[in-house]
Amino acid sequence: MPSPPPTARECRSCGKSYPPEVYVCPICRNILVTPGTRAKTPGWIIGLLVAIIALLAIYAAVLAYQVLVLHRF
């Protein structure tokens, strides 16, 4: 299978293509905005992790409660 083409991007200021790993255009020094690349961890991922941890905690609490109830009876 042929390898996918490199993700070349075009500068919005001068229209020249630039490699995806740069953040400033090498031709016109325009600051390139590359959304979704090497940014901070998105908030929804943190929220998802917190939700998973909360669900696990609730599940563990329910299991512990059931075990305690079963032990009592």
Ligand SMILES: [Zn+2]
């Ligand atoms: Zn440029």
